[in-house]
Amino acid sequence: MKRILVFAIIFSGLQSFYAHSQPTTLINPILAGFYPDPSVIKVGTDYYLTNSTFSYFPGLPVFHSKDLKNWKQIGNVISRPSQMNFMGHRMTRGLFAPSISYHDGLYYVVCTLIDTGGNFVVTAKDPAGPWSDPTFLPEVKGIDPSLYFDDAKAYILYNSDAPDYKPLYSGHRTIRMYEFDPVHRKVVGEEKMLVNGGVDISKKPVWIEAPHILKRNDWYYLYAAEGGTSVNHSEVVLRSRDVWGPYQPYERNPILTQRHLPADRKDPITSAGHAQFVEAPDGKTYAIFLAVRPYRDNFYNTGRETFIAPVEWIDDWPVVDPVHPELQYRYPVAYGETKQADARPQSGNFQYTVTFESQLDPSLLFLRTVDSTSFNLTKANGLTVTLKPETCMETGNPSFIGKRQQHLYGSAETALTFTAKSDHEKAGLVIFQDERHFYYLCKSVADGKNVVQLYKSPAEGSAMELLAQVNVPSGAVLLRISAEGERYSFRYALSPGKWSVLKDNVDGTFLSTQVAGGFIGCVFGMYATSSGQETSNKASFRYLKYEGKDPVYDQR
Structure with a gap:
């Protein structure tokens, strides 16, 4: 029995050495x-x-x-x-x-x-x-x-x-x-x-x-x-x-x-x-x-x-x-690799899902500061945020929590539970370059009906441009933004897997550093706002799923 145990320990050590010494x-x-x-x-x-x-x-x-x-x-x-x-x-x-x-x-x-x-x-x-x-x-x-x-x-x-x-x-x-x-x-x-x-x-x-x-x-x-x-x-x-x-x-x-x-x-x-x-x-x-x-x-x-x-x-x-x-x-x-437990991939093609049960992932980003009183995490509801009057077109701290776009071809998806009380109130996903360069896929109300809308940020002033809108029933909605090189598509679903296109082939060069200037890149953000109005309304995001698949990694 002792010989078997010693052999097992040696074999395990050899496996570890072999795995770590192989070229990568x-x-x-x-x-x-x-x-x-x-x-x-x-x-x-x-x-x-x-x-x-x-x-x-x-x-x-x-x-x-x-x-x-x-x-x-x-x-x-x-x-x-x-x-x-x-x-x-x-x-x-x-x-x-x-x-x-x-x-x-x-x-x-x-x-x-x-x-x-x-x-x-x-x-x-x-x-x-x-x-x-x-x-x-x-x-x-x-x-x-x-x-x-x-x-x-x-x-x-x-x-x-x-x-x-x-x-x-x-x-x-x-x-x-x-x-x-x-x-x-x-x-x-x-x-x-x-x-x-x-x-x-x-x-x-x-x-x-x-x-x-x-x-x-x-x-x-x-x-x-x-x-x-x-x-x-x-x-x-x-x-x-x-x-x-x-x-x-x-x-x-x-x-x-x-x-x-x-x-x-x-x-x-x-x-x-x-x-x-x-x-x-x-x-x-x-x-x-x-x-x-x-x-x-x-x-x-x-x-x-x-x-x-x-x-x-x-x-x-x-x-x-x-x-x-x-x-x-x-x-x-010539040396081997050493993988780390619970580490998300950062290179090549990959996918992951960020959940919101106990604490925020350290890679998630807020705009300018963090206001811990404006959100909470629960296993039942995920990330619940309070709508703020601030918008992402200003230089304050709106209800925004984001994750970097890491591929030329990739997507971000979330499940949103939210009922707007007025057309000022909106919650959803934004693909955000800066205060003047973003697209916002959100749920709101228009003419008393629940809607999913797509907005483009304004070149000047404070009014976003409505690009598309569709009526939806009350209840949760799934939202997805997909990057396809210089184009983006925006989808929604009322049940898992049954996606409908709200608008596709939207100009992505508008979100590029070349157009926007500056030094930053795009971020997928879970974003909720009351557009300058005071409210106590909240929105809940169940998860944030990210998938990236750039063709260059399949070709080489």
Whole structure:
């Protein structure tokens, strides 16, 4: 019996080793959907990653991985309204470009609260949180800060203004640095400019930003984004023997870009940049960066997403994937993967259902802050929200709880229980880009009858445009919004599986970043409003089901 038990233990261990040691494939994007400006660190055998969230709340998600492939959201850096809120901010403002780091048992995130507050630092003993209240750094004037710890000293570097606030051209910026006191969370000494304009100021480079420093073989590598965060985006690198410089640029910059490739190539990945290097489990270097997947031209609705690619060191310079002219959707690696329990998939094609029985999933998003008195969760009714007078066309906190659109071809579905008392009251699903770019599939009343309606956000003013309407009986209704590249369709059902089209082939380019501007991607939102009127009415959402199936993953 003992021999059998020992054999079983050995066999189980061999199975675990075999499963974890088999080669796997990294699938891009590793975080699909609106996850821009990634920052990543390795602590022991663990990886932690965070992204920009702009004016969504909670802010700055924290993901954990063991293999750079499977990521699980374990918390949010800005999780309490007492830390900060974004009331009055447009959705594309708020929190820009966080950077996460670790030193001496403490995790740090530095970030920019654009427009109000500026740069700040927060800390935590556990990356899952709770994170501290922010300490603002008034001397650090600019955006995209990052911390670099070098033995006993620390430094904060960031994008800042042109010398003497006199830009030579539009987009002329600098990289500057202070020494940083991590104990008292303040800068030390004098600011120094490390980079003026970019790698070659004679070529008028624009928007040198998102800087990081890496030390390797006694070289300090300063790498940063350049070219702006659209199709001309890139990553460049400079190096020095001294952390304060002078920094000399790599003669073959940029080390990452897609701007030179044909715009009409199949399944393009574009706008690549804003990278951070990290060591993989096999000891090799990888870059994690933002890029986008347009469905045509420069139209995309999924926002800037988080990608990965291998880095090769050539003559002591890092170059991102020198083997392939085009970034790849799949990168085979020599090490095995480590899946995490209860982690939702984040890459490739996938589906999941969010239920509302006891607590909200940490990936769900509110507009600007959270009002815990406006919703509750029960096993019987799911998510019940109180209708608020605020609408998503304003800069307040309406009754809105959303989940990112993570595929070019995907859908979101919910079961809604709601009876409107007037035509001001509406509840349903919204596909939301920003305050002026959304479609709203909702239940309401019109001429005393229950209806399902489809609205388009107004270009100006506060009145939405009614696109379609159908009478429905009282009772629960199922709602579904489907993304099909540059088109969306809107359906309803009175019983499971029996879908009726309210309107299809609706223009999706209206929801693209190209049309709306800004830096965010689309979110499917459960949204209820009384449109400026006071009410005590409520709406209940039983679940939120998401399905995504992009053809690119079937073809490769």
